[in-house]
Amino acid sequence: MIEFDPTLVHEWLSRSARRFQDKVALVCGEQRWTYKALDQRADHLATALLDAGVRRQDRVAVFLDNCAETVISLYGILKAGGVFIILAGSLKGAKLRYILENSGTNILIAHTSKARVVSDALGEGIGERKLIWVGPTKRIPEQFSKSSLGWDEIFSDFVDKIADGEKDCRLPRCIDVDLATLIYTSGSTGEPKGVMSTHHNMISAARSIIQYIGNVEDDIILDVLPLSFDYGLYQVIMAFMFGGTVVLEKSFLYLHSILERIAQEKVTGFPIVPTIVAMLLKLQNLKKYDFSTLRYMTNTGAALPVEHIRRLRDMFPQMTMISMFGLTECKRVSYLPPEELDRIPSSVGKAMPNCEVFVVDENGGEVAPGETGELIIRGSNVMQGYWADPEMTAGTYRDGQYPSGRILHSGDYFRQDERGFLYFLGRKDDMIKSKGERISAKEVENNISSMEGVAEVAVIGVPDEIFGQAIKAYIVPAPDVELPEKQVLKFCAANMETFMVPKYIEFMDSLPKTPNGKIDKKQLKAKAEAGISD
DSSP, X not given: OOOOOOSSHHHHXXXXXXXXXXXXXXXXXXXXXXXXXXHHHHHHHHHHHHHTTOOTTOEEEEEOOSSHHHHHHHHHHHHTTOEEEEOOTTOOHXXXXXXXXXXXXXXXXXXXXXXXHHHHXXXXXXXXXXXXXESOGGGSOGGGGGGEEEXXXXXXXXXXXHHHOOOOTTSOOOOTTSEEEEEEEOOTTSSOEEEEEEHHHHHHHHHHHHHHHTOOTTOEEEEOSOTTSHHHHHHHHHHHHHTOEEEEOSOSSSHHHHHHHHHHTTOOEEEEOHHHHHHHHHOSOGGGSOOTXXXXXXXXXXXXXXXXXXXXXXXXXXXXXXXXXXXXXXXXXXXXOGGGTTTOTTXXXXXXXTEEEEEEOTTSOBOOTTOOEEEEEXXXXXXXXXXXXXXXXXXXXXXXSSGGGOEEEEEEEEEEOTTOOEEEEEEGGGEEEETTEEEEHHHHHHHHHTSTTEEEEEEEEEEETTTEEEEEEEEEEOXXXXXXXXXXXXXXXXXXXXXXXXXEEEEOSOOOBOTTSOBOHHHHHHHHHHHHHO
16 A cells, blocks of 8 residues: 655654654663654653643643653644744743743643743743643742643553553644744844744755755764754754654753764764854864764854865765755755865855745846845745734745745845855845945855964944944954954955955954854844943
C-alpha cells in the first residue's frame, strides 16, 4: 500500500516512528530518545492537554530551555490540535505577560526554575490559565498551586497507558491550513510580534531546505541554537521529517564541550550563526578536535563576512559550507550552491526550491541587475502574517495575483547580479545616509572584517550635524592583538570609498548579542545615543 507524505507537522514524527521505531531521534545530554518513545510521549501529553481543556487551534506556550520536554511539548500540542509557542528561556516577566496576553494563551508549560519570571508575569492575575511545571514541584509558587499540574504527574501512568496501545480517540482531525505555531520576533514598535505559520507553511519550507542541503536519514545534526529561534526549531522539524538524529544542546557558550560532541556523536551537520563563527575563529587549538564526520555547515540569520568564510574553509577543508538568507516571516529565502562559494562568497545565492524572489523599487517595479532595491518573496513558505495585528500584516504582506500567491515585503535592501545571484546590503533601517550617499552598514562591516586582527565588527549610523549621519564602527580585536585606531582608519581609507570610512571607532571586549546569537544593534545605537546626550 502506498504511503503518501504527511500533511501535518506532527504526522511526520509518527511516520518516522513507524519507519525507524528504535532509532535514536534525539540526544539531550545523557538522554537518548528513540522515535517510538518520543511519539508515545507526545501522544500521552496530547491527551493530558485535552483533559486540561485544550481545543483545536488553542495556543499553548512552552517556557523551557532546549531539552527533550520542549520537543515532546511542541509535538504533543500539535497532536492535541493546538498551536505551539516556544518562548526564549531568557524572557523576562513583562515580555512573557505581553506574549501570553497577545496570543490568548491559557496553558503555559514552564520549568520550575522560571517560577519567579512566571510570577512576575502573572502575579495574582492568573485567571483561567493553567500551568504545567517541569522540574521539582517544591519550587512552584503557592499562588499557582491550585492551577498547576506537574510534568511527572502527567506521566505517572504512562507505562500503563502505552500498554493499551491505542491512541486517544479524542485527538482532533486537523488540516494543513490550520496554524501550527506562532513564532514571536522583535517588532519595530518595541513589542514582539507573533508570526503565524500553518502546517503547510512549515512543511513546505522544511522540504525545500532538506532538498538543497541534501539531508539523508544518516545525518546527525548538532543543534546549539534556541528552539524559540526558527533556525534552531527547524533542525528538529526537518530531522524528524527525513528520519535523522538531533543532538540538542542548551547553548553554544561552552564551545569546547560543543566541539567535543561533534566527534562523540559523529555529527554530520552543524547549523551556525556569525557569533559562533567569531568564537570558533578565536580558538587557538582547533586541531585537537576530530571533525572528520562533519559533512556540512549552514549559516543564516546574518550574512558571514567574506574573510570569515575563507578562514572557515581553511579550517574545515572537507566540509561543505552553505550560506543562506531567511526571515522568520517566510523561514528561508535563498541559498548559495556550495560550488559557487569560492567565486562569489559575498552572495546569499538564489531562491530556494519552490520559492520566487524579486528585487523591486519603491513602486514595486523590478530593478535592473546591479541596482539596489527591496527583496520581495513569493511561495508557500510565506507565512500568514502577524497574530492580532492586521495593520502590520497589511504593511508587510501584500496580495498577489492569486490568494495563495501573497507576497512578503522583506524590508531588506538587496541587489541581484546578471546571473540572478542575490547580495544582501542591509535592513532598510540599517542603511546609513551620510554625505549624500546611501551606505550599506554590512558592506563596511565586511571590509573591516577582512583586516587582520579583527574578530568582530558592527557598524551603525549616528546623528551628525554636517553629514546627517556619521559612520561608527564597534570593533572587537582578536585575542592578544592591539589595533590602534589610526591603523584601522588607514586600512579603511585604503580599501573603501571615502564616504564609507568610519568617522568614529570604538573598541570593545565583546559585542552585545540577542538570545539568537545575532549582534544586537539596538543596544549599540542606545549606547551611542547615550554618549551623545552626555
